[in-house]
Amino acid sequence: MLKLDNDATVGIEAFSRIAPAVPIVGNVIVADKIFEVLSDSTSRRLHFSVYDKYLIRLERVIRKFQSQSESSLLSSQRLVRGEKVLEVDGTAASQPVIEHVGVSAWPGRLTLTDHALYFEDHRVVSYDKAKMYDLADELQQIIRPEISGPWGTRLFDNAVFYKSKSLSEPVVVEFPELKGHTRRDYWLAIIREVLYAHKFIRKFQLGGLERDEVILKAIFGILRVQALKEISSTIPICCEALLMFNVCDKLPCGDLILESVANMLTMRQIDRRSATKSVNGMYSISGLALASNLGFAFGTSSCNTNETALLVGEIAVGEITLLEKAVKEARSSYENVILAQATVDGVKVDGIDTNLTVMKELLSPITDIWNWILLLLYWERPSNSLAFCLVSSYILCRGWLGHVLASLLIFLALFMLINRCIQGGHIDELKVMAPAAMNTMERLLAVQNAASQAENLIQEGNILLLKYRALLLSLFPQATERCAGALLVIALLVAFVPVKYIVLVAFLETFTRYSPLRRANTERWQRRFRDWWFSIPAAPVALERYNDDRKKRLLIKIKSRRK
Known part of the structure; x- marks a missing residue:
């Protein structure tokens, strides 16, 4: 007779390898989370007494599941x-x-x-x-x-x-x-588990025994959650972390885990000799066979539930299956995501003004580059602007633009690698001068000003689109004729002139616009274009109010009853 020590315990690795051999007890994907719930109060070691209590609760929820499924509840519809x-x-x-x-x-x-x-x-x-x-x-x-x-x-x-x-x-x-909101979280998790299970079936086009096996995986997961809720009734548990399809939806490489599960389900034949040589022919019991052993029929497919015909193979003695490898990789990636998210949560600041200050500081290098480009564009330093114009024109004429872009990317990559070698992954904190604190009224005024500016931008955008609509529909014939003529000229240039010359001409026209020789002419043409643009009318807009007929009928009924 085998005697069990009351103080005997197991760790997470042993539990994760042994428990999934019986699908109702555990699953490879969520075994570690089940262990965490069971060993939460025992210093991360699972005692046999706690495990025995878990099995008793599982037996209870299975009986409840059988009685509910055999009852007349919703019988006519299901x-x-x-x-x-x-x-x-x-x-x-x-x-x-x-x-x-x-x-x-x-x-x-x-x-x-x-x-x-x-x-x-x-x-x-x-x-x-x-x-x-x-x-x-x-x-x-x-x-x-x-x-x-x-x-x-x-x-x-x-x-x-x-x-x-x-x-x-x-x-x-x-x-x-x-x-x-623990009740809501529980129901949300189990509803999603059923929904994700059927999405998995449709995605991999499973049918027959494989389809029933997938549904049973979802059912067993929900039954495990119900048993764990009874054990830890005073401590809320995360139900999503205990349901395999919910977990696969959240993990970074969850799709790879589901592909491994689908491959295991669709394996029709297993080489007995290789299985005997490598793992002594020992595979986990299938969900359908376990359901038959528990005493309830499942699925519409008639099959022999003998284990020699149905082998799932989530756990193999002496080997790590592809499913376990996929789960470990996903867990490792998820840990990196958690660490990255912790840094994201740590740098979040409150207040519109503070966030704008941080963004301004982060964009300061781009702002400096933009200011330098504007300095060259407006010819405030003619010698620098002339040199930049000549060099850029030569690059465009020789067709070296792609090489220049590649050189910039190589320079950026080298800059990142040099910083990686020098700083070793550690960077100094970004120092930002926090703006003066605002009271509630000042914050409300700032929000109101921001909303007003956003509304003005939207209005300007609508006016721009309505004027383009007026040009397309020829509401102002003279302006439409000019636009059509300009488009035809551009089309002919694109059709017959090499692209590099078009780019060169566009660059020279844009970059020399504010040069000392062209500044007066540019200001005159900008004034003419602005006057022409203001003369274009906007297309008309008619606003129709929504009339709720149901409310009208309700008011009529109320008035008739009063009379």
């Missing part, structure tokens, strides 16, 4: 696809679920299956017919957290937003809580 009920909420008066459609709201019962989301409006002693929000079909669904409240107000961050092309109006499902 029997066609053989849907399994994963979670139900809104049956207790202390934890209602409210559905918002537009400005209307109604409490009810929310049910999640492995294919869809159902909501039943609550009546006095029963429920209305369930409204189905399909998660299995390609309906361009959008599911995200949402802020909701009564009568369409945005007060509480505890709702889920759902939108698809099959709905004329988006739906917001609210999970009221006195503090926090």
Whole structure:
């Protein structure tokens, strides 16, 4: 008889290698997060007593899952696809679920299956017919957290937003809580898990046994989350980190992990001899076989669940599978992302004026270069401008523009490498003089001025576009004829003159515009062009107000009732 020491513990590496051998206990992608939850209070060592408690909770949630799936809940609507009920909420008066459609709201019962989301409006002693929000079909669904409240107000961050092309109006499902939004986060994670699982099936065009295996992976993940929630009921857990499809959606190389999973699922034949030589023929049990062993049928595909026919192979004894390699690489990349995001969060500053000051300091090298170009362009130093003009013209004539651009890129690369060797990855902090602190009224005035300037820019842009529209539609015939003639001349030049000469002429015309010889002539032509541009009328615009017929009908009904 085997005796287990009560103080026996295991580490994360042992748990991550052993637990995924049984799909309901763990998964290669999320095994480390399961271990963190189980060992949170035991100094990152998993005790057998905690693991045994986890298995007991798993058995309990499996029985609950079986009873819900075998019950008459939504039986008339889900029997066609053989849907399994994963979670139900809104049956207790202390934890209602409210559905918002537009400005209307109604409490009810929310049910999640492995294919869809159902909501039943609550009546006095029963429920209305369930409204189905399909998660299995390609309906361009959008599911995200949402802020909701009564009568369409945005007060509480505890709702889920759902939108698809099959709905004329988006739906917001609210999970009221006195503090926090753990219920919402849990439901958001499990709904997305089902949605991502079906997206994975469509992406890799899986069917039959492979499709059922993918859905079972999502189901087992949700059951594990339910078991872990019962164990750590006082400490909120991150549900997204415990669901494999949610994790793959967040990780930097999550698509590579999903490709590895798809390759494993679509392997029809395995070389028994090579498997025996390398790993002694020991592979993890498949999800379908485990479901059969647990006592509930799953899927519509008739198959033999013997392990000799279905081998998933997530864990191989003595070897690291491609899936495990992909997961390790993704974890490593994600750690780099976390470190980079920490630096991003550390340099964020508050206030429009402070951010503008930091941006001005960061753009100071580009500003200096631009000021130097303007200095040359306006010929404030004629000797420098003449030298720059001659050198640039020679480069354009010889067709060396590409070589110059390549040289600039090489110089930039060498500059970065030299800094890497000298500074060793450490750079000095950017020192910025913070602007004077503003009170609330000054901040409001600054925001108002910024909004006013943005509005003026938009107005100027609209006027520019309307004048172009007037030219295209010939509302001012003389201006249209001049524009058409200029476009024809440009078209002939582009068609018959080599491009390098066109670029050379354009450069010389632009760069010598403010030279001492051309300055007076340029100012005269700019004045003529401005007068011509101001004489062009803007195309007319007619604003139509939106009339809500529903509100009008409602007002008419109210007036008739009063009479």
